[in-house]
Amino acid sequence: MTDPLPAWNRAELAGILTNGLIENCPVRDVLNQVSGKWATLLLMALSEGPLRFAELKRFTPDISQRMLTKTLRDLHRDGYITRTVYPTKPPKVVYALTETGRSFLDPFQALVAWARNNHAQIRAARLSFDREEAETLA
Amino acid sequence: MTDPLPAWNRAELAGILTNGLIENCPVRDVLNQVSGKWATLLLMALSEGPLRFAELKRFTPDISQRMLTKTLRDLHRDGYITRTVYPTKPPKVVYALTETGRSFLDPFQALVAWARNNHAQIRAARLSFDREEAETLA
């Protein structure tokens, strides 16, 4: 627990994460897309199997149609999901995880688990911080 | 690799991730804070040991002073880092990871590794997508 963290040395860290500036960072380039408000939610929704557009909409009731379309398009563009159109009438479009999308969920799920496990503690820290701040101001 | 994903069933997923609506989701509550543009960068910078304000600024040259202050404050508030003030003249403020901050980096680093490993493939998917799109339009 007090052991020194996994050794990224500073130079390597700077190289990997920013390539000098944050704009040219490959890690950012990837994570920026999935760090949106809805992307991970949709990927997790698809983790049990393919879903249609309207099914995804029902799954996340508070997403707007605009954002659902846009997020699915971005995920498709980056290769996280496939998009299959059945030109029936009315049309039917099915989304499904690719192998890339599937493999992403593995490390991401670890982060979700961490967040769930640490939520209470973080909320406590926030409360404590805000309380002390209020005291100082008084 | 084709094995069915770790089984979150749909109901549990909806409960954990959104509690009905995305606003009351504890996981989001946690991840929103660290999904900012600079938070993870600063946490990683601190992974090798405490740093002063100006040192962190030098570490990420393209961050503005405003964002550095704000991000550090948020990380402190949520208990990821400590902030120690030495009331010398001129003042000296040292930031360091807490145990929470340290433990966060573990799952997060796995995600960074995934991003690095899959960056090339994702860029390729993007190119392919954009090329096909251009064809369709033509």
Place this chain on the structure above:
DNA sequence: CAGCATCCGCTTTGATACTG
């Protein structure tokens, strides 16, 4: 059903100038 186009507000970020 599964989108696209437009407009519009809010939040996030950045630039700049000033302070204990």
Place this chain on the structure above:
DNA sequence: CAGTATCAAAGCGGATGCTG
């Protein structure tokens, strides 16, 4: 040195109305 305060810019996301 380590901030705070103010203002302006940009981007994300939502609401609405319209199509094949």
